[in-house]
Amino acid sequence: MALSMGYSLAQEQRMKLVMTPELRQAIHVLQLSAIDLNQYIQEQALENPVLEVEEVTIDEPFQVNEERLADWTAYLGSGEREYRAGFSVGAGDDSPFEKMVASEDSLVDNLEIQLRCLSLNKMEFQICQFIIGCIDEDGYLDIDPSILCKRFTISEQELEDILTIIHGLDPAGIGARSLSECLAIQLRREIESDHRALGVVTEAFLPFAEGRWREVARRLDCSLAEVQNAADRIRRLNPRPGTHFNREEASRYIHPDVFVAKRDGEWEITVNEIDMPRLSISSYYTKVLHIKDGQEKQVASYIKDRLQSAMGILKSIEQRRHTMYRVTEKILAEQQDFFVHGVAYLKPLTLSRLADLLDVHESTVSRATQHKYMQTPQGMFPFRYFFPSGVMTDQGEYTSAQSVKDKIGQMITKEQKKKPLSDQRIADLLETEGINISRRTVTKYREEMGIGTSRKRRRYERESLG
Numbered sequence: 001m002a003l004s005m006g007y008s009l010a011q012e013q014r015m016k017l018v019m020t021p022e023l024r025q026a027i028h029v030l031q032l033s034a035i036d037l038n039q040y041i042q043e044q045a046l047e048n049p050v051l052e053v054e055e056v057t058i059d060e061p062f063q064v065n066e067e068r069l070a071d072w073t074a075y076l077g078s079g080e081r082e083y084r085a086g087f088s089v090g091a092g093d094d095s096p097f098e099k100m101v102a103s104e105d106s107l108v109d110n111l112e113i114q115l116r117c118l119s120l121n122k123m124e125f126q127i128c129q130f131i132i133g134c135i136d137e138d139g140y141l142d143i144d145p146s147i148l149c150k151r152f153t154i155s156e157q158e159l160e161d162i163l164t165i166i167h168g169l170d171p172a173g174i175g176a177r178s179l180s181e182c183l184a185i186q187l188r189r190e191i192e193s194d195h196r197a198l199g200v201v202t203e204a205f206l207p208f209a210e211g212r213w214r215e216v217a218r219r220l221d222c223s224l225a226e227v228q229n230a231a232d233r234i235r236r237l238n239p240r241p242g243t244h245f246n247r248e249e250a251s252r253y254i255h256p257d258v259f260v261a262k263r264d265g266e267w268e269i270t271v272n273e274i275d276m277p278r279l280s281i282s283s284y285y286t287k288v289l290h291i292k293d294g295q296e297k298q299v300a301s302y303i304k305d306r307l308q309s310a311m312g313i314l315k316s317i318e319q320r321r322h323t324m325y326r327v328t329e330k331i332l333a334e335q336q337d338f339f340v341h342g343v344a345y346l347k348p349l350t351l352s353r354l355a356d357l358l359d360v361h362e363s364t365v366s367r368a369t370q371h372k373y374m375q376t377p378q379g380m381f382p383f384r385y386f387f388p389s390g391v392m393t394d395q396g397e398y399t400s401a402q403s404v405k406d407k408i409g410q411m412i413t414k415e416q417k418k419k420p421l422s423d424q425r426i427a428d429l430l431e432t433e434g435i436n437i438s439r440r441t442v443t444k445y446r447e448e449m450g451i452g453t454s455r456k457r458r459r460y461e462r463e464s465l466g
Contacts, residue, residue, distance in 0.1 A: 022312050029316040030323060031367040034257045034272050037320070041279055044313055050285045050306040051313070054278040107139070107245035108132055114169045127152050127162050131175065139174045139242025140182070173241040180205040186237045196222065197230040211455060224460035256375035257383075258328045260339065267339075269328050271321045272375075279317070281310050320368075323360075327368045330357050331386050338386070342378055344407075346400040349387050404435060405445045412451060417459035 032040055045053045111132045115125065127148070134143040141163075149159055166175035172189045176182035183201040187194060199220050200208050207215040213227045220227075259270040285303050331354070337345035351369070355362040369383035388400035408426055415421045421429070423442040430437060451457070 022316075025312055026316040026319055027367060029313075030320045030364070031370050032320075033371050033373075034255050034276070036371075037317070038276050041277055041313075041317075045277075045279070048306050048310055048313075050282055050303070050310045052280050052282050054280065107135065107137070107242050110245065111135070111166075111169055111174065118165065120165070123152075124162060124165070127154070128165055131162065131166055135175055135242065137242055138240040139171070139176070141175050141177050145177070171238070171241040171244060173238060179239055182239065182241065183234060183237050186241075187233075194230065194233050196220070196226055197233040200227065200230045201234065213460075228460045254373055254380065256380055257372040258324060259375045260328065260332060260377075261375075262339075262377065267332055269325055269332065271324050271328075273321070279314065281307065281314070323364065323368050324372070326358055327354065327365060327383075328374065330354055331374075331383075335386050339376055339378065344403045346386070346388055346402045348389060348400050351387060354387075401445065404430070404437065405449055407433070407435070408442065408445055409449060409451070412446075412457070415457075417457070420454040420457040422454045 029037065029040070041053070045051045112129065115128055115132070120128065130151075131141065131143075131148065134141060136142040145156070145159055148154075149156060154162075163175060167173075167185050169175070172186045173182040176185055180201045184198060187198045187201065200216060204216040204219045207213075207219070208227075208231070213224060213231075217224050217227050255272065255275070257272050259268075259272060261268050261270075285307065288300075288303055331349075332339060334349055334354070334357075335347060337347070351365045352362050355365045358365065369387075372383045373380055374383055374386075385402070388402045407430065411421060411426055411429060423446065424439045426446075427437060427439045427442045430442070446453075
């Protein structure tokens with residue numbers, strides 16, 4: 001039977017979900033942290049003339065008026081009502097550290113300023129300036145020295161003399177051609193130079209980096225304890241001296257998005273909007289809509305569109321506050337033992353379980369807890385900290401992975417430094433406490449905690465080569 005192909009028109013009914021601009025905006029606002037939300041409000045206020053931004057007065061009390069969100073159509077018809085988003089949660093002193101800003105000078109600018117303070121001839125200054133321009137963000141010389149010799153027609157010894165000038169600049173270790181040279185420069189710059197540590201990085205750096213400390217001890221004719229002391233000194237050095245000037249790696253202060261505290265025997269939850277500007281809709285533009293004489297339709301249409309957009313922003317901010325409050329409330333109910341007693345009492349919890357308790361979609365909980373922090377009586381933690389995976393105990397109950405990590409950390413803290421516990425030994429000790437996990441799981445948790453292997457944790461005391 002032959003098959004034929006052709007075109008035809010047909011009507012068909014389908015049901016599908018459509019994500020409206022208002023929904024997209026609400027989702028975007030929900031996943032913003034307190035700092036990002038503040039910036040978002042400032043940007044929206046610049047784009048939308050209907051929005052007005054005021055600075056928050058610290059002593060102004062906050063009162064929630066649910067009726068202000070009840071009927072947005074009625075809001076449009078009235079030019080006298082005003083809704084405000086943002087509130088204050090108490091005095092709270094501003095930390096002076098939060099007002100500090102990063103240095104305006106880049107690494108190159110800083111080095112050139114130091115260079116001008118030295119007594120150099122024109123040729124030396126030009127070569128040093130060129131070398132400074134070839135230093136990467138980590139502070140290392142990112143060019144083949146032979147290219148420098150050819151470019152400026154100088155010998156290798158003359159280049160070494162020039163590099164000595166660069167190595168004398170701050171921060172210590174700048175302009176090095178390798179990690180070992182960077183560490184050596186820093187050690188030589190110290191007031192009390194550690195000759196043993198300097199010998200390690202200049203004469204036996206490769207076996208030292210690979211953990212072959214007995215070979216290092218043989219090369220330097222010293223004891224393992226001396227190599228251990230040198231290693232402790234080397235670890236305090238900066239392997240990337242240029243990162244201090246790297247803007248992308250500058251420290252970013254973390255602000256809690258929610259405060260949880262116990263006052264007068266009752267738990268209190270406060271969504272943090274201390275630094276958030278107070279947002280309102282200008283009454284001037286709502287009154288303009290009622291003016292009929294000589295009003296152009298295009299102007300009225302534009303104002304109405306901006307009002308709708310402004311109300312959508314206000315509603316999204318209120319929905320974010322409400323959702324975060326509900327999520328925090330359920331976390332507090334599920335993890336109350338943690339809030340009272342600490343990390344060891346953290347229970348397994350999943351996003352899907354919390355979503356079921358709140359009767360919302362799991363993605364809503366995910367967005368509400370993404371990149372956000374909670375200030376608790378036990379300290380400040382990311383929201384995702386309260387969703388640990390579970391480990392089965394011999395009683396058939398589940399304990400959180402974080403509590404297991406806490407036990408592993410305590411074991412390692414109390415271990416004998418000469419004979420540190422292996423991962424298998426830690427797994428055996430946990431089994432005696434009713435926690436059945438494999439050696440691989442112990443290794444995974446140890447690495448997540450940033451703890452080295454038993455070989456790296458071993459401490460040598462007065463041990464000779466033998």
